[in-house]
């Protein structure tokens with residue numbers, strides 16, 4: 001039986017923090033979601049543009065979905081109507097066992113959810129990652145008038161103009177991700193997702209079809225805040241990583257080069273769930 005640290009909140013075996021700086025390589029528009037003639041960038045109370053932690057979580061989950069499927073893993077999208085517990089017809093049984101039999105609830109969750117449900121959370125289960133809001137201290141805001149294009153068929157909507165506000169190329173966003181009880185392979189999984197962002201395979205925010213949303217890591221660090229620094233196998237499924245992994249204060253390029261053993265752990269792992 002695999003130790004279920006990856007879903008446990010009551011035992012802290014390992015806390016790993018990723019911290020870095022992202023540079024906008026294209027305009028970035030993470031909007032407020034309000035409709036109207038002006039699409040504004042989400043800002044904090046002092047007017048600084050931000051990428052909220054919830055956006056990061058969505059970007060990581062959807063990018064992770066593609067990476068996990070490429071490896072042949074079964075993953076859900078995490079939506080209300082497509083999540084592992086519901087797809088397995090177990091959502092009600094799980095909720096009942098949460099109230100009556102915690103051990104059974106853990107077994108149900110462990111055996112019947114995918115890596116994304118475990119890492120990012122699902123209905124009634126908290127995830128094992130926490131993304132902080134990325135509030136820029138070094139930015140330039142700009143606007144651009146554009147013709148509104150119908151989402152349905154791509155036609156121009158009556159020649160209407162919308163004004164888009166965006167954080168311009170060169171703006172910098174801090175990035176902080178805390179992870180709890182992630183085995184080596186799951187740390188590798190997070191790094192593979194970050195590498196996809198860095199390599200412009202993933203866009204963040206709106207107006208992707210107009211080439212918005214590309215960022216790269218100017219700096220990136222990984223630090224074990226709690227637990228064994230040498231990153232031993234965390235559970236039965238997990239993989240050993242060879243050599244010492246000093247991943248502090250690196251450029252993005254160096255970081256992804258040196259973090260290869262963790263990415264390999266994800267590529268080579270055979271995980272025992274969902275059973």
Ligand SMILES: [Zn+2]
Pocket residue numbers: 075076077078083084085113114115116117118122
């Ligand atoms: Zn799932």
